Amino acid sequence: MTAVLEVQDLHMGFPVAHGTARAVDGVSLSLARGRVLGLVGESGCGKSMTALCLLRLVPSPGRITGGRILFQGRDLLTLPEREMRAVRGAGVAMIFQEPMTALNPVLTVGSQIAEAIAVHRPVSRREAWDRAVALLDEVGIPEPAARATDYPHQLSGGMRQRVMIAMAISCEPQVLVADEPTTALDVTIQADILALLRDLRERHGMAVLLITHDLGVVAEQADDVAIMYAGRIVEQAPVAEIFARPRHPYTQALLRSMPRLGHHVDRLAQIPGHVPDLAKLPAGCAFRERCPIAVDACGAAPPPLEEKAPGHRAACIRA
Amino acid sequence: MTAPLVEVRGIEKRFPLGGGWLRRAQASVRAVDGVSLAIAPGETLGLVGESGCGKSTLGRLMLRLLEPTGGDVLFEGRSLLGLPPAELRAMRRRMQIVFQDPYGSLNPRMRVGAIVREGLDIHRVGTPAERRARARELLELVGLPPDAADRHPHEFSGGQRQRIGIARALAVEPRFVVADEAVSALDVSVQAQILNLLQDLRRRLGLTTLFISHDLRVVEHVSDRVAIMYLGRVVEVGSRDAIYAGARHPYTRALLASVPATAPGEKKERMALPGDVPSPVNPPPGCAFHPRCPFAEERCRRETPALAAGAGGHAVACHVFPAPGAIGV
Numbered sequence: 001m002t003a004v005l006e007v008q009d010l011h012m013g014f015p016v017a018h019g020t021a022r023a024v025d026g027v028s029l030s031l032a033r034g035r036v037l038g039l040v041g042e043s044g045c046g047k048s049m050t051a052l053c054l055l056r057l058v059p060s061p062g063r064i065t066g067g068r069i070l071f072q073g074r075d076l077l078t079l080p081e082r083e084m085r086a087v088r089g090a091g092v093a094m095i096f097q098e099p100m101t102a103l104n105p106v107l108t109v110g111s112q113i114a115e116a117i118a119v120h121r122p123v124s125r126r127e128a129w130d131r132a133v134a135l136l137d138e139v140g141i142p143e144p145a146a147r148a149t150d151y152p153h154q155l156s157g158g159m160r161q162r163v164m165i166a167m168a169i170s171c172e173p174q175v176l177v178a179d180e181p182t183t184a185l186d187v188t189i190q191a192d193i194l195a196l197l198r199d200l201r202e203r204h205g206m207a208v209l210l211i212t213h214d215l216g217v218v219a220e221q222a223d224d225v226a227i228m229y230a231g232r233i234v235e236q237a238p239v240a241e242i243f244a245r246p247r248h249p250y251t252q253a254l255l256r257s258m259p260r261l262g263h264h265v266d267r268l269a270q271i272p273g274h275v276p277d278l279a280k281l282p283a284g285c286a287f288r289e290r291c292p293i294a295v296d297a298c299g300a301a302p303p304p305l306e307e308k309a310p311g312h313r314a315a316c317i318r319a
Numbered sequence: 320m321t322a323p324l325v326e327v328r329g330i331e332k333r334f335p336l337g338g339g340w341l342r343r344a345q346a347s348v349r350a351v352d353g354v355s356l357a358i359a360p361g362e363t364l365g366l367v368g369e370s371g372c373g374k375s376t377l378g379r380l381m382l383r384l385l386e387p388t389g390g391d392v393l394f395e396g397r398s399l400l401g402l403p404p405a406e407l408r409a410m411r412r413r414m415q416i417v418f419q420d421p422y423g424s425l426n427p428r429m430r431v432g433a434i435v436r437e438g439l440d441i442h443r444v445g446t447p448a449e450r451r452a453r454a455r456e457l458l459e460l461v462g463l464p465p466d467a468a469d470r471h472p473h474e475f476s477g478g479q480r481q482r483i484g485i486a487r488a489l490a491v492e493p494r495f496v497v498a499d500e501a502v503s504a505l506d507v508s509v510q511a512q513i514l515n516l517l518q519d520l521r522r523r524l525g526l527t528t529l530f531i532s533h534d535l536r537v538v539e540h541v542s543d544r545v546a547i548m549y550l551g552r553v554v555e556v557g558s559r560d561a562i563y564a565g566a567r568h569p570y571t572r573a574l575l576a577s578v579p580a581t582a583p584g585e586k587k588e589r590m591a592l593p594g595d596v597p598s599p600v601n602p603p604p605g606c607a608f609h610p611r612c613p614f615a616e617e618r619c620r621r622e623t624p625a626l627a628a629g630a631g632g633h634a635v636a637c638h639v640f641p642a643p644g645a646i647g648v
Contacts, residue, residue, distance in 0.1 A: 042506035043477075156595045186369035187533060188592050191577035195589070213506060216536070216579025239583045257511035259540040260581035262563065267518070268511035268540070274476055 003030040003070075004207040005054070005092070005175050010067035012053055021278040023049040023062065025231035028305075031175055031207035036198075038222030038239065039211045040254075044275055046231040047211045051177045054209070055088050071175070090120040093173035097180040099160035103152040109163045110136070110148025113170055120171045135166040140196055158189035162196065169200060176201070179211045194221055215258050219243060227251045230276055230286035233305055237312035247308050247319040249291045285316070293318050322396060323357035324527045325381055325414075325495055330354050331389035332376050336600060348599045350376040352551035353390065355626070360494070363521065363528040365542030365559075367535060367574070369596060373551040374531050378497040381529060382414050383407070394495070412442055415488035419500035421480030425472040431458070431483055432468030438491040457486040461516060478509035482516070489520065497529045502537060514541060535578050539563050544632075547571045550599055550607040553626055557633035557642075565633070567640040569612050606638065614639045 007029040013020040023046045031037055041047045052058050054069060056076060069076040071091060076084065096102040104112055113132035117123060123131070129148070136144035139162040152160055161181065168176060178197065182190040198221060201208050210221055218225055218239065226236040227248065235248040246252045256269030273290040282288060284299035291298070297317060305315040331354075333347040351373045358364045368374045379385040383392055383399045392399045394410060402410065415438075418424040425434055436454040444450065451468075458467045461482040472480055481501065488496055498517065502510045518541065520526060532538050538545060539559060546556040547570065555568040566572050569590075576590040592611045597603055606624050609615040618638050628634040629642030 042508060158595065186596075187535065187577045188369065188573055189595075191579075191589065192591060194579075195591075214579060215507070216581065219580045219583045219585070222583075243582050254507060257508045259511075259514070259536040261536050261539060261575070261578050263581060264539070267515050270511040270515055271508040274478070274509075 002032065004033050005031045006068075006070040007050075007054070008068045008070065010050065010053055010069065011065045012049055012058055012062060013065055014062045016279045019279050022231050022281065023278060024053060025281075027067075027228075027231075027233055029209075029226060029233070031209055033174070033207050034201065034205045035223045036201060036208040036210050036221055038218035038225045039209060039228060040213065040215060040218055040225060041228035042213060042275065044278070045228040046278075047228050048179050050228070051094065051179050051209060051211055054175070054177055055092055055094055056084055057088075057094075086120070089116060089168075089173065090171040091173055092175040092177065093168040093171070094177040094179065095161075095164050095168050095181045097183050099157070099164045099184075100152060102164060103160060105152055108149050108151055109155070113148075113163070113167045116167050116170050131170070132166075135170055136163070139163075139166045139169075139200075140192075141166075156189075157185055158193065161185060161189075161193055165193075165196065165200070169204065169206075172204065174206060175209070176206045177209045177211070180213070181210075182217065183212070183214075197221070215255060216260075227254070230281060231278060232286065232302070232315065234287065234316070235312075235314045236305065237309075241309075241312050245309075245312070247312065247314040248287075248316045249293055249318070250287050251314075253292075321359055323393075324360045324362075324395060325529070326355075326357040326393040327377070327381060327390060328355050328393070329390035330377070330380050330387050330392060332373075332380055332385060333388045346600055349551050349602065350599060351380060351387075352602075354548075354551075354553050355390075356546060356553060356556065358495075358527055358529060360527055361521075361525050362543045363530055363541055365538035365545040366529060366531045366548065367533065367538050367545060368548035369533060369574075371596060371599065372548040373599070374548050375499055377548070378416070378499050378529055378531050381495075382411075382416060382497060384416070408442075412438070412491040413493050414495040414497070415491065415493040416497045416499060417481075417484050417488050417501045419503050421477050421484055421504060424484055425480060427472055429471075430468065431463075431470055431472060431475075434472070434483060435468070435486045435490055438487065442491060444491070453490065454486075457490055458483075460489070460520070461486045462512075476509075478505055478512060481505060481509075481513055485513075485516065485520070489524070492524075493526070495527045495529075497531065499531045500533070501530075503532065503534065510537070517541065535574060547574065550596065550602050552607065552636065554608065554636045555634065556626070558631060561631060561633040565643070567633075567635045567642060568608075568637050569614055569640065570608050606636075 010024055010027045012024040013022045027050055039047045053064055110132045114128035117128045117131050133144045133148050141147050141162050182193050222239045225239050225242045226233045229250050235251045253271045271290050276286055285303050288294045288298045303315045303317045305313050308314050332351040333349050335347050337345040366374045380387050432454045435457055436450050439450045455468055463482055502513050530541050542559050544558055545562040546553050549570050555571045573590045573592050594611050603610050605621050606619045609619040624636045624638050626634045626636040627645040630644035633642045635642040
């Protein structure tokens with residue numbers, strides 16, 4: 001299993017009144033061809049910021065402050081902006097949660113996809129348009145030639161997300177980053193879009209980073225899982241392993257707090273307290289104050305992400 | 320069965336489209352199209368459907384926050400429609416709503432104590448000092464710190480704001496609460512906190528709840544009975560077990576099949592539905608679900624199926640898969 005893209009010790013933060021909010025605090029990840037890595041966590045844990053770092057699209061005033069992102073033998077963080085632009089779309093592409101805000105409302109969907117192709121490939125306008133129509137067909141849009149002339153507002157939410165996916169795969173990227181791609185969609189549409197993503201990944205052999213807060217989506221879609229909490233990865237393992245033998249107390253609590261179809265319980269497990277302020281992280285383990293098994297030693301230093309079983313790493317001195 | 324606390328009979332809501340001042344509306348959206356449902360005292364009815372199916376409109380009709388264009392709403396056996404304004408206002412104390420968006424539903428300029436107290440102030444319950452004390456009590460009941468009353472909504476996280484919304488709804492001691500996507504905007508661990516809180520409050524206060532959600536996992540967790548809506552109509556209703564273990568309507572089955580797995584490698588039957596939800600402005604004739612239904616027959620294109628009850632109160636609106644024990648469909 002060779003890594004297509006490797007993130008090493010990535011740091012990014014936002015300046016705030018009393019210091020820096022460390023949104024991504026030493027994240028390391030590796031994405032392999034044809035595999036899906038599910039990046040899971042609750043709002044504000046840094047999962048979307050990690051994704052934006054991969055494309056160097058961190059919103060101002062946020063700044064990447066350290067680490068390396070290795071792709072095709074180069075560190076994306078040191079590339080000149082002009083070269084980085086060639087990587088976006090053709091090397092690493094992204095799908096966002098809300099297709100209506102990511103698509104241009106005054107251009108037809110066909111011309112938006114054609115433009116994305118023309119930016120990266122030496123093709124004529126006619127060829128780019130034909131390819132756009134073929135892509136709309138590939139992502140399961142009925143009557144693709146007619147739909148290509150539609151504007152985004154003329155399509156339903158599910159169809160718009162398919163257009164986003166068509167645009168993302170238009171230049172055959174090796175890495176696809178999908179940030180909550182189905183969160184804004186209805187359940188029946190959500191299942192269709194996830195099935196489409198899986199199908200495309202198998203057909204094109206892309207490496208996928210799937211960002212989600214839904215452990216059910218991860219169970220169905222991911223090969224490997226990384227759990228994030230307060231800017232750090234606290235556990236990482238193959239998907240079956242995470243669900244069968246979660247080691248970090250945060251992962252365990254997350255799994256128990258999720259209502260599951262057909263597993264009726266009287267009360268859901270809840271995690272006491274709330275997520276710490278990223279600008280005022282406690283010394284040591286950031287989960288310490290909410291953790292049922294914390295001991296004094298947990299406050300000494302942030303626990304390293306260590307291998308606890310073959311292929312299973314957790315950042316907990318008690319796991 | 321005991322007398323229902325809340326009941327709607329053939330309730331209907333049309334919203335005019337395209338009209339304006341001095342101009343006749345061209346068409347109307349049938350957001351809720353002839354729904355009859357009853358909720359027993361102390362019961363939680365889960366109301367499920369996708370966006371635009373009319374579930375939120377139905378919730379508001381049950382509280383008469385919207386005027387129905389047809390049908391009737393009964394609360395404790397009395398119609399809410401003919402009530403004089405003063406009596407309606409008195410009735411309002413007994414029914415409350417918790418909204419989805421904990422950011423948009425709290426006035427940012429008011430202190431939390433005043434937000435929670437507002438219902439009591441309007442209904443002039445007790446003295447001002449008593450009302451202030453009651454607001455603090457309520458904040459404590461929903462698990463917020465005692466000093467919360469003097470702070471503003473922006474100082475709280477999403478989960479805490481949802482607790483404020485719940486405290487506000489409970490202030491006037493309602494018997495009936497509509498929770499409209501009350502946990503949908505929250506993270507899983509916070510969602511678990513709020514679901515547990517709602518469950519505790521239901522038991523302690525004997526609340527009757529209409530729990531509106533698009534999330535079938537959450538609905539299974541909280542509901543005694545479940546109703547499924549599609550394009551303004553209830554297509555299936557029954558006890559939680561009847562719906563989750565013995566769903567009949569093809570739409571209900573498709574919804575259940577699209578819920579993500581609970582564990583990796585779990586094999587599930589996928590039931591893809593072709594096409595999108597049709598426009599409620601111009602719904603298909605016959606059964607509104609027939610263009611997407613894999614089992615549709617000739618009859619489904621012509622006749623609208625009635626919601627017919629079978630054994631144990633399980634009712635289904637489907638020609639092909641009627642409720643077990645239903646007759647004369």
